[in-house]
Amino acid sequence: MTFSDHPIETPVRPGSPVHGFGTLAVHAGSPHDPSTGAVIEPISLSTTFAQRAVGEPVGAFEYSRSSNPNRENFEKAVAALEHAKYALAFSSGSATTAVILQSLAAGSHVISISDVYGGTHRYFTQVAKAHGVKVTFTPEIESDIVRQITPDTKLVWIETPSNPTLRLVDIRAVATQAHQHGILVVVDNTFLSPYVQNPLDHGADIVVHSVTKYINGHSDVVMGVAAFNSDEMKQRLSFLQNAIGAVPSAFDSWLAHRGLKTLHLRAREASTNATVVAAALEASPHVIAVNYPGAESHPHREIAKKQHRNGMGGGMLSFRIKGGKSAAEKFCQATTIYTLAESLGGVESLVEVPSSMTHAGIPKDQREAVGVFDDLVRLSCGVEDAQDLKNDVLQALEKAVVWPKITNGLNGISGPA
Template sequence: MAYTHRFGTRAVHAGTAHDPYTGAVISPISLSTTFAQNSPAVPIGKYEYSRSNNPNRDEFEQAVASLEGGKYGLAFSSGSATTATILQSLSPGSHIISGADVYGGTHRYFTKVAQSHSLEISFTPDLLNDIPSLVRSSTRLIWVESPSNPTLSVTDIRAVARLAKQYSLFLVVDNTFLSPYLQTPLALGADVVVHSVTKYINGHSDVIMGVAVLNDDDLYQKLAFLQNAIGAVPSAFDSWLAHRGLKTLHLRSRASSENAQKVAEALASAIKTGKVLQVNYPGLDAHPNRQVVKGQHREGFGGGMISFRVAGGRKGAELFCQSTKIFTLAESLGGVESLCEVPALMTHSGIHASEREKSGVHEDLVRLSVGIEDGDDLIADVLQALDRATGQVNGVKE
């Protein structure tokens, strides 16, 4: 679909062709693992074997590439498999500079898997200031998550991209927390954008999948080779489901971001009552990088993710998550339904406490994934859970 079309039109139509034989508007799910050939090594059509290529995966890859404004899309069996395949493309001894506050599983992969395969990683909470002193002759890649999981810190992607060019490094941006509707890192100068499709792109909490989008022909050839050689690919059914989810991304992203703005404002108001200690949300004027947000997120939207520190320490956070009635206590994010969790005890428990707390991931930090329910119901739910949690911690009946 031409990039001249607006986002919603591309979300609905990119990668979607009417079936030439039946006229079906929605593509059939192509479950065949193998495809007939006219003579040895001469397939009848474009496809040969489904690990290498599959019609549903192709359509999904084209659709996400169009939404991210990139030339190529490559889908993987999870966001984590996407990360692993990108790191596998580096030669042994390569050095990576990463933001300190990244998804716990990305941190785990960097420190527990990549390092044992001779890759070296430096983490920094302040990429912009620290890159010049961290760069070595072996540095190949900068890894950015913006906004970060779970403290919602925002990195100035344009500024990091300028540094990456200066030092001839690839810049990879994990765009999972916003989705291409709210931020397009390639347009800001990144070389590769990655997603856990499991989250906003699929949007319905029923698919585990990942994707990378890029423009560079050589890097694409390298990653496409590894996609097939490693074989961490999504099934035809998952590709089809994720493509269906993607068609409403613009509506869902907008709705969850509008809801999150209201919930974040309600939480910020609760700071004066002492029930909330701090709110991390890129849509609030108090966010330390609000000016960058205005320049790199669509319409300055804050996205659907919030984290906040609740009064009462770990107990307060646990009680809050057990007291909500609409927000479900569960890992993951980006679905139509609202979720809450305590990162220090759940998604980020694998990171050592001292390192975790340096990035602001304390035991009283609650993470919310705000869904597309009615915003006023969500505010009421958060406020009643806050009352119950802080009331019980203080032993006071509200």
């Protein structure tokens, strides 16, 4: 038997994939083209599909906004990797968030962790309330959830790890409490990818991703996805996917599916690299603190060991640099391999200052309450060589922290630009 005879679809039952992650990543949702035998699926650009008679399409498709072969194959692959029955793809991670929030009735209440991604915070505070959904934020959701619940609470929104402080949430602890009140739990799994963490296995009801990040992995597609097990949710969210129309193109679906096939290789390498870089930062006298869930020093390390594959830390980390905002900015300009840019999860390493970039929209007092200070630098470790990334970070620290001090102390003597 070969995969071409029996293409791997979703797992036999949710939560019990019959194949390992790498095998599913390569083969799930990837049938060989029955007419040509093409091993890689063709890109199906047609917006519409012929019908034999009125209401009798030739195949499974009618119109590309409603469904498309490339989108459907990608959705099957993500469902398999997230141990879900269903997945639905959207035009961005933000569109995925919007559709889930719009699935709630007016008057609904949502509880979110405080340090959510800035765009999610913007949607929660500036858009959701326009259609009557109220969101409250809490920094300690495991202990605070019961106090936050009201009769209108319908959803809990978690990011674990959170962006950019890499705090972890015990999904099982939150889901157990939420389910006692009939509340659904959504986990944004963007920072780890399905390779490192499968939130549905820990009790979440919906897992969402900005596919733009690790799942696509090559910084050339903006896309989102939600995966879940409930048939009722499938009906509701598919309806909104079609009615709102925030769907990815066939080409983007094809590219993201191609990226997904190497997710396990990229996620492993990125995690190894981040571990090396985090250790180098922790040992540096120029660093105040490092946030990395793979480090034994991380306050939620025990959650990482329970929730992450082999206790891996993932490819993301952040750290506070000595010298404040100006040192943070100098650091980002001094790196030569890490590129100063927003986003994360690509094969190339990126660096940014969240307080002035990705999280600039969150008021300063709220930011700082959850640890997003002006001196916080966020690193997305790519798949370059660990030693090169470590050397890059160490030389940038010298330029950002040490040489400016020498310049200040000794008039006329300056370090390199």
